[in-house]
Amino acid sequence: MRVFSGNGFCRRATRSLVAALLFAAAPAQAQLLPDNAPADEPRTNEPVIASEASEIPTDERIHARISGIFAHVPGLDRVTVTVEGGVVLLEGRVDDQEARERAEALADRVAGTVVVVNDISRDLSVATRLRAALRNFLVYLQGLLLSAPLLLLALAIVGLALLLARLAGRATGLYQRISANWFVRDLVRQVVQLAIVLTGVITALTLLDATALLGSVVGALGILGLAIGFATRDTVENYIASILLSLRQPFRHEDYIRIDDIEGTVLRLTPRATVLMSMEGNHLRVPNAKVFKATITNFSRNPLRRFEFTVGVDTGIELTRPSEIALATLGAMPSVLDSPAPTCLIEALGDSSVILTVRAWMDQREDDFLKVRSEAQRLVKEAFDDAGIVMPEPIYNVNLRRSRPVGPEAAQPEPQPAPAAEPAGDTARDASVENQIRAEKASSQETDLLDPAAPSE
Numbered sequence: 001m002r003v004f005s006g007n008g009f010c011r012r013a014t015r016s017l018v019a020a021l022l023f024a025a026a027p028a029q030a031q032l033l034p035d036n037a038p039a040d041e042p043r044t045n046e047p048v049i050a051s052e053a054s055e056i057p058t059d060e061r062i063h064a065r066i067s068g069i070f071a072h073v074p075g076l077d078r079v080t081v082t083v084e085g086g087v088v089l090l091e092g093r094v095d096d097q098e099a100r101e102r103a104e105a106l107a108d109r110v111a112g113t114v115v116v117v118n119d120i121s122r123d124l125s126v127a128t129r130l131r132a133a134l135r136n137f138l139v140y141l142q143g144l145l146l147s148a149p150l151l152l153l154a155l156a157i158v159g160l161a162l163l164l165a166r167l168a169g170r171a172t173g174l175y176q177r178i179s180a181n182w183f184v185r186d187l188v189r190q191v192v193q194l195a196i197v198l199t200g201v202i203t204a205l206t207l208l209d210a211t212a213l214l215g216s217v218v219g220a221l222g223i224l225g226l227a228i229g230f231a232t233r234d235t236v237e238n239y240i241a242s243i244l245l246s247l248r249q250p251f252r253h254e255d256y257i258r259i260d261d262i263e264g265t266v267l268r269l270t271p272r273a274t275v276l277m278s279m280e281g282n283h284l285r286v287p288n289a290k291v292f293k294a295t296i297t298n299f300s301r302n303p304l305r306r307f308e309f310t311v312g313v314d315t316g317i318e319l320t321r322p323s324e325i326a327l328a329t330l331g332a333m334p335s336v337l338d339s340p341a342p343t344c345l346i347e348a349l350g351d352s353s354v355i356l357t358v359r360a361w362m363d364q365r366e367d368d369f370l371k372v373r374s375e376a377q378r379l380v381k382e383a384f385d386d387a388g389i390v391m392p393e394p395i396y397n398v399n400l401r402r403s404r405p406v407g408p409e410a411a412q413p414e415p416q417p418a419p420a421a422e423p424a425g426d427t428a429r430d431a432s433v434e435n436q437i438r439a440e441k442a443s444s445q446e447t448d449l450l451d452p453a454a455p456s457e
Contacts, residue, residue, distance in 0.1 A: 057112025059083040066107050073106070075099040079120060081107070086114035093123040095132045147208070154204035161200020165193040183246045183271075183449050234289065235272070241288035242271045246449040250296055253450055254437060258297035259286055265437055268448040277437055303365045304337070307373040311380060312353035314390040319346060319354060322389050326358050329383045330376055335367040335427040336360045353392050367427040375427055 057065075063083040070076040076099060079092040088107045094100050104118045123129075144151075168189070175185040205214045229236060246269065251257050255266045257276070264276030264284050274291045276284040299305065313322045323344040330342040342360035349355075358380065362372045384391060 057110075059085065062086070062088065062110055062112045065110050069106055069110075070103065073102070076103050076106075079103050086112055087117065088113050088115070089117045089119065091119045093121050095123055095128060097122065150208055154207050157204045157207070158200050161197050161203075164200075165196040168192050168196060182451065183243065187243065234287070237289040238272050238287050241292040242269070242449060245269060245274075245288055245292055246451075249450065251298055251450075252300075254434060255298055255300040257299065259291055260294045262286060265434075266450070267437060267440065269450045270447055271449065277440070281436060299369075300364065303363055304361055305364050305369055306340075306359055306361045307369060307376070308357055308359040309373065309377050310347060310355055310357050311377075311384070312350065312355050312391050313384070314392050315349075315352065315354055317389060319356075321387070322356060322384060325383050325387055325389070326356065326380050329379045330358070330360045333360075333372075333376060333379065333427075335362050335372045336376065337362060362427075371427045 060083075063081055066081045066083075066088065070079050070081065075095055079090055079094065082089040082091070088110075090103055090107060094103065100118065100120045100122065103120060104116055107113060108116045169192075172185075175189055178185065178188055202214065205211055251266050253266055253268075257264070257266060259274070259276075262276070262284060264278045267275040267277055267283070269275075269288075271288075273285040273287050276286065278284055311322075311326070313319070326344045327342055330336050331338070336342060337360070340361045342358070344356055344358050347355040347357040358376070360376060362369065381391075
């Protein structure tokens with residue numbers, strides 16, 4: 001049903017026009033109705049409030065019925081009702097928009113009402129608004145006092161849940177049986193405590209019949225959690241990678257490792273990153289998500305480590321002689337292991353030299369890797385110099401005329417006796433980086449997820 005609003009002359013003209021149209025349309029409607037059609041068919045699906053039983057609703061009866069209803073509805077006692085030809089005019093002032101809509105709905109449901117013209121205005125005076133606010137506050141306070149016992153019981157349930165969660169957090173023996181990793185134990189403890197607290201809160205809200213509020217809050221938190229998850233995706237990924245790395249333990253403290261192209265000694269594993277110290281003494285923080293997906297080379301897991309270097313010799317000499325000299329020189333070094341034995345292989349035949357690759361093994365627990373390799377190259381180079389073995393640079397010869405062939409005996413140098421092996425220099429382990437690491441660990445308070453007692457991968 002359409003509702004018209006107006007005032008003054010326009011309002012009276014509207015009522016007269018509507019009444020005239022309805023009166024003119026009455027015969028046509030009577031002709032269109034079938035013989036067996038009911039005379040008073042409801043306009044809507046809403047129930048109709050009859051004016052009086054078994055009587056035709058006149059304007060006076062409609063007016064009396066609506067006025068009687070408004071007299072018993074709070075906030076509608078100041079509304080005046082005028083009925084003319086079934087058109088109901090509502091005037092006056094109410095406290096809020098809800099009362100205005102309620103008055104219109106009630107008048108429209110009275111039997112015999114054709115049109116409701118709602119000219120009710122809201123009372124915006126300060127005194128009226130204060131009275132309405134005070135009335136609402138008193139109603140709210142009364143409801144709060146009536147529900148005080150349930151509220152106290154709900155608070156007691158939440159307090160009990162908090163107490164149980166605190167006691168569950170102290171059950172360290174139970175969590176030690178679940179996992180030997182302290183980081184996983186702490187995570188399980190937090191999950192158990194959160195579950196206990198949420199159970200208490202849900203029980204309290206159910207007792208207060210506020211589960212709808214809980215559903216709204218959970219839905220809002222879900223959307224908020226999704227947004228936060230997208231915003232902090234890298235942080236969450238690092239956290240999950242930290243859990244997996246703490247369980248796998250792919251390296252230990254002071255292990256020298258390579259993560260893709262990053263090398264350093266392990267300081268600690270934090271919930272966000274793996275901290276390394278480079279050979280230059282710099283701190284390197286590698287995100288755990290990258291560490292978990294990267295190729296990790298652990299140089300310290302096996303105490304034995306092989307080093308190698310290449311050396312070029314002249315193409316005109318017998319190749320067995322430099323190999324024998326290199327192997328004899330490495331065999332005389334105390335830091336080079338006899339088993340596995342050193343090897344010297346031909347790597348490539350160049351234009352002006354033959355490339356030899358020398359390999360040997362050493363024990364990282366006794367000697368320094370870089371020092372041993374450096375000393376081995378020095379001794380081999382000096383042994384070649386003493387034996388007259390030339391290590392040429394790339395040389396290009398341009399022949400402008402034909403020369404007589406030179407006999408094979410002229411191309412071979414006189415064999416020289418193998419020189420006595422010189423004593424090796426200092427190859428002891430360099431503890432400067434290790435001492436810095438121990439000092440840094442003693443002064444740092446950062447969380448470390450590496451556990452020496454935990455199994456390693």
